[in-house]
Amino acid sequence: LKTFGMTESAVNDKLAGIEGAHDVVIAYRAHFPEIEVKVLARAARKEDAESRARAAANVVLERLGPDVVYAEGDVTFAQALGALLLERNMKLATAESCTGGLVGEILTERGGSSEFYAGGIVAYENSVKEQLLGVPAPMLAQYGAVSPEVARAMAEGALRVVGANVAVAFTGIAGPGGGTPEKPVGTVCYAVATRDGTVDRQMVFPGSRTQVRQLAAFAGLALVRSVLRRGLDA
Template structure:
């Protein structure tokens, strides 16, 4: 089944509101085996919205619209859908009762509230449990239209509670669907992956898509099939070929994160971790503790931005700071070992570098980073030169530190 998403609202075209709904819905639909072919953003204009909906229904089996369900004159979605499908508008008493209940603490209903209780005739109403604008599902000639409220705080729970069960029922009637697996790759760019996987990139099925996620790459394996067992067999075979060629550069599958993979390895080996951060300013610790259950292995960290903090909290020698500078291999190693001993951890990571935009020199340019890894048998320090703006350099440092630890744990015994 192919789908389109139409996001309505002039505010989306003015750059005042970020359209997170299309991103959310695409992820949800893809996970259900529904291929999203187009995204549209249309302002509050009746003629343009009519054109967009007609085009979508001509080429897709499922059209989802967000926004335009409010009480004002520029909320046009239901009216347009009724026109396209040749339906009249009906008043839904239950929806009106829910709206009145929502505003029970007010002396009067907001103007136009009753407009939210009108729907194209025959529509299946989707309740809004957190707001006043219900959604709806309509079917005609094997094509489906779903209308949802614009605010993500209302749209997402409505989709998860009411739309997903409806789509599951619809998908049971569809023979062919899309099957997807995503491999997460660190340390190779798009052109390098194309060189490693040239024959696989040329395959029609399963086909590969490379997505740059900035700090890593997604290799998306997709197959359309009416035979689920065959689809997963072919995807598994393709994944095996990719892993043979890329080895440990593949760090995760589907929704797995670097920090989650590292956390699982630490937990399996019953090892503890501490961090010492300078240029990343706590981002590494934040990423690690974003995973539920990270207290099983993460003891804590030290943010030692100033040299004095490196001396007092991590026992970095003053002579090293004066001679080598804070951004150096020697200091990175001492930071890692210092926090490992201070917190009595099995392993420790340390970051020090120049994130910019200022502070660089010919000898130590912006983007220069040292990452230290301390363990009971010694200390490992690696030098990196990252490009980009400040946030980019800091984020890349965090992901590289996690990858450095993951690579160490893969050969740990």
């Protein structure tokens, strides 16, 4: 089972007792920022082992929930999100500042991404945010580039410019410098826009510059997934 959004220790706590109750072994493999949960069972007959493992896996799914478990088997986060977009006949656009194209790279890592990914804009400088995404200069001056307001405007601009059905945008301080007491290193604002409206989030992610960017990318794509599944109240 592929998961994102919880630490390994938190997942382990959630799954306490399953091994003993179902006579299985639960193993973890971390592939930052994801965690793979494996349910292993042994029995004289293969069918019995598979049945026991399946029953335990269902309990794992129930405890962690669909917001954390995004797929089973050899499926990437992008593929799982892509399948959801295809089910709804939708295409995704991206607008990236602090992630610098990482989200587009994640989405296009495997073939077939053109079926659900329309394209993206990397808008690092404020002038590019203004010129290509239509972010108002007064908004940038009032709130700063790293703000929910600018993230929303970037997402809405990408939706309009690229012509997609849904867009996700990122703006933040990946570090190692650039932080302030109000907006420390790791602060990332991201937003998802659809034709029905826009939602945003602001987080402070821990770790190195690389880790902050990876966590931000996955968190934003997870918000896209939530919006597709539950609407703008996600």
